[in-house]
Amino acid sequence: MNRAVTGIGYWSALLCVLLAQQVKADTQPLVFLNWSDYMDPELLVEFKRQTGIEVKQSYYDSDDNRDQIMATSDGAGYDLILISGLALDSYLKQGWLAQLPNPLSHDVSQIEERWWQAFPGAKAHAVPFFWGTLGIAYRTDLVNEPITHWKQFFNPGSDLKGKITLIESAREVLAMALKSLGYSLNTSNKQQFNEGLALMRQQAPFVGSYNYVDLDETSALISGETVAAMMYNGDALMLQEHSDQIAYVLPSEGGNIWVDYLAIPAKAKNPQAAMAFINFLNKPKQAAQLASYVYYASPNRGAWPHLSKEFLQDKTIFPGQKSLEQSEFFAPLSPRLLKKLNQEFQKIVD
């Protein structure tokens, strides 16, 4: 009698597990590693409605931060990641990115060619998400004079001292320092490089924080704690929703043109869902909706017809050619310099 009960119990448990797996397979959430405020929640709801897949987001607040996360888990734990173009190469080398299915969906193919080219390895492994600039968002009412140059940012006046925030990203901070000095942000010239470092060091005492400001009404920029912040263009527009005093500028020296990509980790548990999501996001209507939400320029042509004129003409979102001329894409830095930058930035951030 006991033997029978045990047997039944055992077999039913096993059955449940298998079923659960199946259920799991169907209703497993999609773990998405992303910047914060970089996704329209409505779209997630829509996606779930359509596919039954729940998208769970995990946030990072800087590229370096993301790299840490990925390094720590060796690329595991996520189904979808949002990475900067600069990281592509390294991630590929680490074998962290899965190859995209070929061919890609029609919607995805609508993405402008130049964005697929911007960074090596993008084509087969990563889908362009948004592109933008890195500049300065500042409180027009709190500055003595409008900010037009990185110089002002790196040699802060009295109105800015202690009220600047940067980004905890060594490369990006150095890049802007180099830009303010008139150098290429990809320079391998040791002297230039060192000058940039020196400028960073020099600025460090006046920096309020190296942490990216929040993008909601609690933001330090809103409160005035921060008067000028190194910011991505779209984020500045997001903040402007809450305040009229905030202005975004891509300084005259130029800035950085960045491109974000969506990639599927090699160790993703739910790659199909991830791809489905990517496809979903690139549908014209969804792409436009998302672009409007995040105030970033969508790389997908298909989205443009669905975007407002106002949006398409916003110079912050779509900087003109002239503005873009001074700005650069990031190219990989020589390892030794990178190493040095790492060390120096760690010191500065202390």
Added chain:
Amino acid sequence: MRLQRQFNLVVVPLVVVPLLVLGVTAFNYLLESEQQKLMNAMSNSVTSMRQKIDMNFSKIKANLELLATDGVMMRYGVIEDEYTRYKIYQAGLLARFKSYQKHFPIYEEIRYILVDGYEDTHWGAPNYHNVSDDESTRSWYSRLPKKEGSTLNFIAANPDTGQQSLYSFKPILLRNTSTEDASQPKTLRGFLGTTITLKWLQGELQSLLIDSTQHVAFMNGQGDKLFAFGDEKLATFTAPEMGIQLLDTNHGGIYQARENTLFGYSLVYLVSEEVVFAKARRLALSIIIITLISIAFTLLVLLFLLRYSMIRPLQALMSASQNIASGELNTSLPDLGCDELSDLSRSFNHMAKSLADSDEKIRFIAYHDSLTRLPNRRMFHYLLNNAIAASARNHDKLALIFLDVDNFKTVNDSLGHDIGDMLLQQFAGRIGECLRNEDSVLAPDNINQDQDNSVNQDLVARLGGDEFTVLLPQLKHATDASFVAQRIIISMEKPFFVNDHHFKITTSIGITIYPDNGRKADELIKYADIAMYHAKSEGKNNFQFYSSDLNEAIADRIDRENELREAIENHQLSVYFQPQIVTGTGKIYGLEALVRWHHPTKGVISPLNFITLAEETGMIIELGTWVMYESCRIAKDWLQKGLLDFRISVNVSSRQFERQDVAQLVEDALRESGLEAQYLTVELTESVIMSSRDKNIATLSEIKGKGVKISLDDFGTGYSSLSYLRTFPVDTLKIDQQFIKDSETDREVRSIISAIVMMAHALGLDVVAEGVEGKEEFLYLQSINCDIIQGYYFSKPLPHLEAEIYIKESLKKNLAS
């Protein structure tokens, strides 16, 4: 203060030495204790220091271990692509390094070095200036540990800082788990290293030093000093032994405490012995001061004590003793307490009292006669002088009475000295009684009457022998003294009973009066003596007052007495011999020995002048004895010369018979000289026969029994009856020379002589006529058959040598005829 000095000499060392010994011992103990303390302190310091150092070293080691196995490190090390490493992973590694450095500020740098020596990732402490990122040129590069689990720790100069730092390295060995399978061995990816500042170590080392006289060093296994602080001079002396010990060097001792730390280093702590000595010197000073103070204090107390408890009492004793020595016998010391010195005081007082008592006794003995307890001669003189002075002051008379026991010598000789002494005591007692009873005679004022009515010590004295004196002070009349004298005389007439002996004695008393007879003591004494003498010559048993006439006669007699005594003692006497010639033949019948006195000034004195005196004074015994011996001696001499063909006749006084054992005398003389009895005749007077008849007969018989003949001298002068002649063992009669002289004129006498001769012959006795001078007498005597003739007719008494010549000539003559 000599005692004080002596005491000091003994006590000072006795106090000083133990205290010094104590001081030295204390010093040594303290020194040792200091040494021990120092060694303990050093040992503890070094041990605690070592522990601190080891703790830090352990931490460093542990941290390195942790870091090396940190996931971030391991993930980093595995990435071979440099760019990837730097882009993605390095930030994380740096953050980890940063975290460690923040938590342990002693980290100067934490780094990851690739196998080729390239410093891949470096995190330095704030303001740390990293000179180079190529570590392949470092001296230690080749020594970097490559085996799993190994570590390299060493201290070396840090080119970045110019100081010494501690370098620690661990190899990072990993296998790339994603591309290699687990069976593959791990490969060396690089080295994780930490560089630690050693400022804290230097600080710790320096903190060991209390002052600059010490030295502390941190050394490596080869003995190189990585850090050294303190006195450089000490630095040259180190020994490899662990623990605490004393190193002996030329410059004094050095304490070394040494311990090993982790990573093979040594901690050496050196302290010069001088530290201990310096402290000890301070201690010594204190001890010396304390010791000196103790000594001084003790000495002062002792000296003070000595002074008061000993020296003072002793000084008191000393002065008291001096008092006694100077005669002040009534000294006594105060009783101070109950210690030994007060015991001594008490003893001293007893002694003083005893001395006083003895002194009194001695005085008494000195001034009193032991037998009779009367004042002695010395005291007598004193009393006499006092009495004279008193009498002079009071204008009283004073009588001085001398008295003795008549013929005391006889009593003493016959009865013995013991009896004699007891007699004297009774004699003295009777004198006292005589004085005591008549208070009216003596003035009452000056007499101290003893309670027991014993003899008044101040009046009677014993001068010596049987001589006594009596002082009668405050005399009104001289005649009063005679009453006393008479009383004494009468008192002495009563017989004396001494030890069953009963006998009678008499006393002769001489009295002299102050100031009648003289004023001076010596005068009075002399006169009293003379008076007593006079009493004796007046027949004894009487008293005589001194008169100035007595002076000469008595003085003269006394002189003569003395002279005779002297004569006998100084051999002024000699024996002469008068031949007794046989009438018919003219041969020598015998020689009579006659004593002659060769006075130094008066010339030869005949016996007539001194024999009587001798008999009176008793000197006759001595004299007679001497004559007997001398005569026998000469006779023997003649006998030996062959000259003696006859007898020598020696006179023996009746006195001798009374007082002497004549038989014994004769026997002794014969024996002494060696003369045979047949050559000796003893001549005696009739008085011998008449008194003590039985005794004398016995003596004579005894003498005769020896072979000595008896000759009766001075026959006719005494009262001898014929019957006596019969009973007495006489051999010869000698007719007194007065008869012979008278016979010359008186016919009656001649008849008597003739009758005597006939009677003598009838009795068988020889007859000798004495003092024949003329021929007529000779012829007459010859006619009546007087056997022997003695006298100047033939020869006067001849001295020894002349007698000898006479004998020789006589012999010659006889031989011729």
